[in-house]
Amino acid sequence: MNSSTQKMTPEMFEPVAKDTLAQEGVASKKITFWGDVWRRFRQNKGALLGVLLLVIIAVLAIVGPDINSYSYRATNYEITNQETVGDHWFGTDGLGRDIWTRTWYGAGISLLIALLATGFDLLIGVPYGCISGYYGGKVDNWMQRIIEVLYGIPNLIVIILLLLWLKPGIIAIALALGITGWITMARVVRGQMLKLKSQEYVLAARTLGASTRRMLTKHMLPNVLGPVIITVMFSIPTAIFFEAFLAFIGLGIRPPQASLGVLINDGYQVLQLFPYQLFYPALILSLIMLSFNLVGDGLRDALDPKLRQ
Amino acid sequence: MDRNNVLEVKDLHVSFHTYNGEVQAVRGVSFEEKKGETVAVVGESGCGKSVTSQSIMRLIPQPPGVFKHGEILFEGNDLTKLPEKQMEGIRGKDIAMIFQDPMTSLNPTMTIGKQIMEGLVKHRKLGRAEAKEKALEMLRLVGIPSPGSRIDQYPHQFSGGMRQRAMIAIALACAPKLLIADEPTTALDVTIQAQILDLMNDLKEKMDTSIILITHDLGVVAETADRVVVMYAGKVVETGTVEEIFNRPRHPYTWGLMGSMPRMDLSRDTELTPILGAPPNLLSPPKGCPFASRCPHAMKVCKEQMPETTDASGTQRVACWLEHPMAPSVEIPHDLVGGASK
Amino acid sequence: MSKVEPKVEKILEVEQVKKHFHVGRGQLVQAVDNVSFEVYKGETLGLVGESGCGKSTIGRTIIRLYDATDGDIRFKGKTTKDLKGKNLKQFNREMQMIFQDPYASLNPRMTVGDIIAEGLDIHELAKGKARQEKVVELLKTVGLNEEHADRFPHEFSGGQRQRIGIARALAVDPEFIIADEPISALDVSIQAQVVNLMKKLQREKGLTYLFIAHDLSMVKYISDRVGVMYLGNMVELADSQELYDNPLHPYTEALLSAVPIPDPDTEKRRERIILKGDVPSPIDPPSGCRFRTRCPKAMDICAKEVPTWQEVRPLHWVSCHLYQEESLKKEEGMK
Numbered sequence: 014m015n016s017s018t019q020k021m022t023p024e025m026f027e028p029v030a031k032d033t034l035a036q037e038g039v040a041s042k043k044i045t046f047w048g049d050v051w052r053r054f055r056q057n058k059g060a061l062l063g064v065l066l067l068v069i070i071a072v073l074a075i076v077g078p079d080i081n082s083y084s085y086r087a088t089n090y091e092i093t094n095q096e097t098v099g100d101h102w103f104g105t106d107g108l109g110r111d112i113w114t115r116t117w118y119g120a121g122i123s124l125l126i127a128l129l130a131t132g133f134d135l136l137i138g139v140p141y142g143c144i145s146g147y148y149g150g151k152v153d154n155w156m157q158r159i160i161e162v163l164y165g166i167p168n169l170i171v172i173i174l175l176l177l178w179l180k181p182g183i184i185a186i187a188l189a190l191g192i193t194g195w196i197t198m199a200r201v202v203r204g205q206m207l208k209l210k211s212q213e214y215v216l217a218a219r220t221l222g223a224s225t226r227r228m229l230t231k232h233m234l235p236n237v238l239g240p241v242i243i244t245v246m247f248s249i250p251t252a253i254f255f256e257a258f259l260a261f262i263g264l265g266i267r268p269p270q271a272s273l274g275v276l277i278n279d280g281y282q283v284l285q286l287f288p289y290q291l292f293y294p295a296l297i298l299s300l301i302m303l304s305f306n307l308v309g310d311g312l313r314d315a316l317d318p319k320l321r322q
Numbered sequence: 323m324d325r326n327n328v329l330e331v332k333d334l335h336v337s338f339h340t341y342n343g344e345v346q347a348v349r350g351v352s353f354e355e356k357k358g359e360t361v362a363v364v365g366e367s368g369c370g371k372s373v374t375s376q377s378i379m380r381l382i383p384q385p386p387g388v389f390k391h392g393e394i395l396f397e398g399n400d401l402t403k404l405p406e407k408q409m410e411g412i413r414g415k416d417i418a419m420i421f422q423d424p425m426t427s428l429n430p431t432m433t434i435g436k437q438i439m440e441g442l443v444k445h446r447k448l449g450r451a452e453a454k455e456k457a458l459e460m461l462r463l464v465g466i467p468s469p470g471s472r473i474d475q476y477p478h479q480f481s482g483g484m485r486q487r488a489m490i491a492i493a494l495a496c497a498p499k500l501l502i503a504d505e506p507t508t509a510l511d512v513t514i515q516a517q518i519l520d521l522m523n524d525l526k527e528k529m530d531t532s533i534i535l536i537t538h539d540l541g542v543v544a545e546t547a548d549r550v551v552v553m554y555a556g557k558v559v560e561t562g563t564v565e566e567i568f569n570r571p572r573h574p575y576t577w578g579l580m581g582s583m584p585r586m587d588l589s590r591d592t593e594l595t596p597i598l599g600a601p602p603n604l605l606s607p608p609k610g611c612p613f614a615s616r617c618p619h620a621m622k623v624c625k626e627q628m629p630e631t632t633d634a635s636g637t638q639r640v641a642c643w644l645e646h647p648m649a650p651s652v653e654i655p656h657d658l659v660g661g662a663s664k
Numbered sequence: 665m666s667k668v669e670p671k672v673e674k675i676l677e678v679e680q681v682k683k684h685f686h687v688g689r690g691q692l693v694q695a696v697d698n699v700s701f702e703v704y705k706g707e708t709l710g711l712v713g714e715s716g717c718g719k720s721t722i723g724r725t726i727i728r729l730y731d732a733t734d735g736d737i738r739f740k741g742k743t744t745k746d747l748k749g750k751n752l753k754q755f756n757r758e759m760q761m762i763f764q765d766p767y768a769s770l771n772p773r774m775t776v777g778d779i780i781a782e783g784l785d786i787h788e789l790a791k792g793k794a795r796q797e798k799v800v801e802l803l804k805t806v807g808l809n810e811e812h813a814d815r816f817p818h819e820f821s822g823g824q825r826q827r828i829g830i831a832r833a834l835a836v837d838p839e840f841i842i843a844d845e846p847i848s849a850l851d852v853s854i855q856a857q858v859v860n861l862m863k864k865l866q867r868e869k870g871l872t873y874l875f876i877a878h879d880l881s882m883v884k885y886i887s888d889r890v891g892v893m894y895l896g897n898m899v900e901l902a903d904s905q906e907l908y909d910n911p912l913h914p915y916t917e918a919l920l921s922a923v924p925i926p927d928p929d930t931e932k933r934r935e936r937i938i939l940k941g942d943v944p945s946p947i948d949p950p951s952g953c954r955f956r957t958r959c960p961k962a963m964d965i966c967a968k969e970v971p972t973w974q975e976v977r978p979l980h981w982v983s984c985h986l987y988q989e990e991s992l993k994k995e996e997g998m999k
Binding site for chain 2: 021023024025026027028029052053056
């Protein structure tokens with residue numbers, strides 16, 4: 014390093030005023046926790062693609078069925094099993110119903126079921142995990158044994174029994190999925206609570222005399238939010254897939270209503286004659302699953318504190 | 323390259339690409355290591371001392387790490403440019419490393435014996451029986467009691483101090499020319515630290531290995547080092563023999579470090595003089611001296627230009643504008659010097 | 665920080681306190697066993713020892729994060745064992761804690777202002793504008809400024825975060841602060857900042873500190889008296905200069921000699937005592953004196969009897985058979 018290019022003058026060696034020294038500096042821009050998460054999420058191209066796809070699919074699921082003039086239940090026996098005629102963009106099925114309309118209608122129903130099921134997950138899983146993890150000891154021990162017993166029962170049996178008892182509809186299927194699905198959520202939340210309980214900021218709140226309610230709402234829940242969101246992101250596609258599976262074994266939504274699962278099942282029956290009837294709903298299902306997984310992965314990376322600077 | 327030198331680091335620059343931009347972790351580090359010498363690299367967290375040592379071993383993950391500039395000469399080879407294949411032949415054989423946390427640097431699924439033998443079989447081409455004999459000898463050398471039964475145990479069956487001994491046995495098994503010890507005692511309790519430092523001093527004499535000791539603890543430096551490299555914000559601010567650094571430090575940062583440490587052998591009435599503020603962010607390092615914003619003797623020039631490294635004696639070098647003939651003379655805070663206030 | 669007179673008011677009395685933890689399979693960790701000491705008003709009592717010696721456990725037991733298994737802790741003359749409701753809240757205001765890890769001790773989702781004001785909110789000490797003013801005042805006390813109140817912890821450096829933790833503790837105007845390794849996660853140059861701040865606050869507010877650390881030189885620097893712990897027991901307690909000049913317990917001696925002094929000349933002259941082996945497990949501690957397995961001066965009696973906690977010189981307490989005449993007599997008898 015040679016800095017003799019610049020000429021040295023005596024005034025350069027005058028001391029600097031002391032008060033300009035060692036100012037308490039912090040990062041110049043204020044960054045909130047979620048701002049930071051978003052900054053990282055944004056850099057993940059896959060996750061952004063996932064969000065874009067989900068937005069498009071969600072919009073189409075809402076407005077798609079109304080774009081052309083057909084209703085999801087209107088039959089037309091003159092144009093059965095036609096591939097793309099007129100404004101039947103995805104063709105028609107064996108009853109002459111418009112597959113475009115039915116696919117988006119079905120996508121909407123599938124998403125709705127998945128969201129409701131995840132809602133049940135949260136409703137049961139989060140409080141269960143919270144109580145179990147926060148109180149610990151005997152309470153935790155008992156609650157974990159209960160979970161283990163429930164986990165041992167094959168969930169398909171529970172779902173089939175439930176659906177025999179309730180008529181298969183949106184609520185019933187969502188409920189059935191939620192009732193068997195909350196265990197994962199409860200375990201995630203419990204694990205986080207156990208970890209947080211020994212964190213020094215939680216201990217600090219205890220030494221300050223914080224009430225249980227304050228501990229939970231201010232210190233614990235905001236900090237389990239990240240893992241909960243990630244779990245949700247991965248349980249939605251699981252629910253969608255499980256709903257499709259139920260439809261496939263004949264426990265799905267009743268016609269003329271449709272879900273992606275029902276449509277795939279219908280398409281499968283005529284796969285060798287009219288493969289396009291399976292193709293469109295299967296494509297949408299795959300895209301939904303893919304996008305949720307992409308977004309979930311992106312969120313996990315963005316929320317992972319190990320990558321934090 | 324000087325004959326007597328085992329290692330020469332010349333103007334090393336290493337950066338990391340992160341979410342926030344380029345972190346210039348090491349910004350022009352030069353020092354050399356003579357045969358049989360212990361050089362201590364001291365500095366606070368984030369000063370680049372660990373990055374420097376990992377660069378010598380070429381353990382910097384690339385990406386995100388990048389060698390921007392400079393050379394690391396070991397036996398005439400520039401380690402920054404050596405093909406990975408050749409580097410593998412050097413790692414563990416000629417240059418070995420011990421880490422801060424012996425639990426995470428030992429393989430939990432392999433017995434201690436196997437881990438010592440691994441290098442011997444690979445680098446020294448020993449047979450199994452010979453390697454085992456040598457491994458036993460190493461365990462005895464590092465003071466592990468009943469090595470015969472310990473050799474077949476797993477790391478989790480060892481205590482913290484014993485693990486660090488095992489780690490040293492592994493590192494020294496192939497009789498490396500250079501040993502890099504990265505905070506070898508930081509994770510240990512003081513009484514165990516004393517054991518390990520004692521062992522390292524003992525082994526240095528027996529095996530004639532050169533040691534680079536990375537640490538933040540000036541006490542450990544005083545006890546083990548021959549020469550000291552003081553780093554701050556990715557740069558070397560001062561180097562010298564251990565006596566020079568402790569008795570006649572010349573850089574205000576070195577003064578600051580000494581002044582902010584209480585000395586157990588001195589009376590309690592000596593006030594600590596902390597260094598104000600915090601080290602600069604290496605995402606956008608200052609263009610002048612990185613210590614200028616915390617330096618009580620800062621001058622205008624310090625904020626503008628990085629000072630050159632000047633020779634203060636045959637062995638002591640300082641990068642500070644106070645060394646410049648035009649600079650006002652500043653007295654070394656007298657109570658720092660070699661416990662003068664005793 | 666002057667020498668403490670024995671007549672000075674006791675603020676905390678710890679008497680024969682035990683804290684045991686169940687760790688499953690019927691195993692019991694005796695983290696703290698029969699520890700007794702007193703803290704005088706306005707002094708700093710340092711607690712040192714190696715990891716697993718129980719120094720943090722005793723701190724957390726005193727502030728009621730743990731319930732003592734046995735023994736009694738009296739704060740300002742009143743037992744803290746069955747504090748409830750209003751009394752417990754009062755206790756929480758009078759005794760506060762500073763934690764070790766500046767990265768884990770601040771809630772990442774709260775602003776610095778809200779973190780500092782937490783005590784004010786819980787105890788409803790200030791609202792609205794008064795709360796804001798108090799937060800600013802606290803920030804200034806610890807050397808930060810007003811603009812920092814609406815920032816989040818991750819924007820601050822380790823030393824700054826530790827000062828925020830101190831401000832949080834100060835918000836409720838405590839008299840007694842337990843500092844649990846407050847500087848061991850910080851860099852050398854930052855440690856002195858925090859220690860000097862703590863000393864300044866002690867002078868200005870008349871605080872009493874229990875300063876827990878493993879760094880002997882820092883403990884000696886900040887403390888009036890120092891207690892040395894080993895494997896759940898207190899082995900020695902004395903004025904800090906006295907402890908350094910005349911260590912009685914062989915463990916204290918070894919510990920002091922193990923600390924490297926940052927001076928190569930002194931280092932070369934020094935004879936050090938290197939202890940053999942490691943600290944035994946607190947699950948099944950050695951019989952008698954717990955230090956005997958590593959003690960260079962161990963005698964036969966050490967394995968048989970637990971040494972008593974005695975004041976062998978004025979204000980210098982030690983628990984070692986070497987300083988107990990009866991024990992020495994018995995030892996003679998054994999030979």
